[in-house]
Amino acid sequence: MIPVARPVIGDLEEQAVLEVLRSRHLSLGPRVPQFEREFAARVGAPHASAVSSGTAALHLALRAVGVKTGDEVVTSPFSFVASANSILFENARPVFVDIDPVTLNLDVDAAAAAITDRTTALLPVHIFGYPAGTPALERHGLPIVEDACEALGAVHADGVKVGGRGHPAAFGFYANKQLTTGEGGMLTFGSLEHKVIVDSERNQGRAPNMDWLDHDRLGFNYRLTDIACALGLAQLQRLDDMLAARARVAGWYRSALAGFEGLELPCEDFGGDVRGWFVFVVQLPRGADRDDTIRALYERGVQSKPYLPAIHLMSFYRERFGYRDGEFPVCEDVAARSIALPFFPELTEGQVAEVAEALESVLYTALR
Template identity: 40%
Template sequence: MIPIAMPLLAEEEADAARAAVLSGWVSQGPQVAAFEREFAAFVGAPFACAVSNCTTALQLALAALDVGPGDEVITASHSFIATANSIRNQGAVPIFVDVDPETYNIDPRRLADAITPRTRAIIAVHQMGMPCDLAALTAVADRHGITLIEDAACAAGSEIQIKGNWERIGKPHGRIACFSFHPRKVITTGEGGMLTTADAELDRKFRLLRQHGMSVPDTVRHGSSQVIFEEYLVSGYNYRMTDMQAAIGRKQLERLPELVARRRAVAARYAELLGNLEGLRLPAEPKWARSNWQSYCVRLPNGLDQRSVMQNLLDQGIATRRGIMCSHREPPYAMAARLHDLRHSELSQDRSILLPIYAQMSEDDQARVADALMEELRPRVQSVIAV
């Protein structure tokens, strides 16, 4: 079986987790603090705050901005449902706008029509690791005085060109960026997330809210020679990362440049193998973006049944996934007011499939995927063309 994804975990990660277990400090502690420092340095952010996953990171971002009932947050429906859920969990209303069909990312040209006096933030998703057009997005956000949050769940290691310089996603372009370390991502801690920012006050709020609103962290109380009585200043959450996860994350972070380089090689090989298949649209990077290729998404020719293609590949031992979901089609959001045309989002879900991609994928396995896809599409494309 060729899986859709496979994390690269080895003895180094197992040894790091074992050391954390044997240290006696297994909850949020010194490994988490070290992971935060190293991640911040890697992306070029002044501050990084580790949390339990990216969904909680997004919710903390909104909570720290005091987004709540009656507020609106603009985002893409074409994203994993966690993006929309983080908005609703704060009592706010997600306002869905369409994506650019070339990048599958939120279309900056559609933002102005969605902005109202109740708009508090924009959550832009770097979908499948492909960077959003941050230059255009920040221009709109700044012009309207709205906070830009980057849902960078898939984008660790991706880069964007800003004013002629290549910078990693996570260096503050918007006000906050949120990352995921789920096993489908390029690096993993099993579950886990990270917020980065250049705003010291926001970072302070993240740290307060992630630990029940506690005025003094555990590490300070346990390390003090004086008795400390903590206070609970606000109503917070338990969104902490464990030290075992952080120990694994530190080793994964060391691997990240190599993992991205290998994924880029796999993506380039797919382009060679599939580039001449009539009607199949391959992903492409804008000239100002370098993807980490967290996913490899292809658009099927018109008239082909997505499910049938995927099933036939699965019958040959090749796992795929449908195009990224649209939250507005799911029951929790299906009854919400449909304010904007989302045709490109829906087409992307209905006509795209994600092919297997992971750093340790062999050229033989790639050839097997490409051959199976070509054999599946050729007779169908010919039939569609004949009709």
């Protein structure tokens, strides 16, 4: 079976983790600030805070910019559910707008039109690693929290790396990501004030100068261990190679799938934006049954996933906010036809050819 994702783990990672285990300093130790410094430098941000997940990063970022009960936050319905859920954690309302059919990111004109006097933040998602239109959103003068969980390695047309614009930007380190710590996340920021708040709130509301078990604000346990940070530091050392390998695999897919009638591939980089490759998601030809396609691929030894479902059509969101089919037609069309194919740095050109052959036989022969 060719899996849909697989992390690169070698001697570097094993040694880094072993060293921490042998030091007996497993949490609140030196690897945390070291990982923060090196990650911040990698994306060109002045500050970073390591946290337990991308979701925790989003939650703390929204709190840091002051989102509170009853506020509206404009965001994309075509995302992993955590980006919208993090808004609900603070009893604010996610205001969805439709997406751009090419980049699949939030449509910046629709976002502008959705801003009201209750809007206190904008939450663009750099979906599938393609830079969202954050520079255009900056014109509104509202706080921005970037969901960069899928976008390590992405660069905006103005040369600024995703995560380096100064807004709190949340990264995720789950095992399918460009860089993994098993589970984990990072917030990058331009403002030291934001880092101070986040460092306290990830650690039960403790201020750095407080004695043990002294707390001056509400906080959470969103800490990342030294073991995870050591793994992250090792992964950072090989990040350039892993990103280049992902881009190479994407190129193989483009060639192998060229000419598949009705199949839509991820957009090419344009206008100076650079994708940080995370997944290779294709939209199936209209009329192809996605579930049948996934099953038939599986029978041929290829794992694939429906990716991503539209958030506003999930039962929980429908029930809570009354969303109905047809409200965001571009998102719904893309969400209904998208599947993620196997995609990871060590995927070989031969395996890409196998996936392409399987897909061709399923789409144009077996299911016809």
